[in-house]
Amino acid sequence: MEIIKKTENKVVSGEADSFGDDYLGLLVNAYHDLNDKNKLSLEDSVGECKTIYFAGQSTLGSLLSWIVLHLAIHGDWQDKARREVIDIFGNQNPLLEGITKLKTMFMIINGTI
Structure with a gap:
């Protein structure tokens, strides 16, 4: 939530023009969407970040294990x-x-x- 708040503060303070076009920026943009159909809650935004983090961690761990196995062979x-x-x-x-x-x-x- 702190990262989301920092991203918001950059836009509010004028330090940034938008929330960004990376994954986090898209989530924060959806959090601020005026259309209720497209709007994400803060909890949903944090949940999406956690999902991507854990999925990436699992994938990376598997990739590194695979590489180490093949280098050993x-x-x-x-x-x-x-x-x-x-x-x-x-x-x-x-x-x-x-x-x-x-x-x-x-x-x-x-x-x-």
């Missing part, structure tokens, strides 16, 4: 991915700009190995 791909990360980032922590360069990792995540 295919040690050669594990070595390729490790070399790729080291080639691109060296000893530093991965940066967002470099993640798009991880072609082998992209193949592994998309299940094309």
Whole structure:
């Protein structure tokens, strides 16, 4: 509810023009809809956020388990991915700009190995 209130406050204070076009923005917009048929209650908005959060968490957990299993089975791909990360980032922590360069990792995540 705090996140929804922060989003509302940005519009009220003039810091933002709209509630946004992301999922949360669409929910807040529906919460403020003048048409009762389209209007969501605050509780429904929070419930929708929880549903998406838990669904995403479950999906991500399954994906990561699947990736770890396949990397354990295919040690050669594990070595390729490790070399790729080291080639691109060296000893530093991965940066967002470099993640798009991880072609082998992209193949592994998309299940094309």
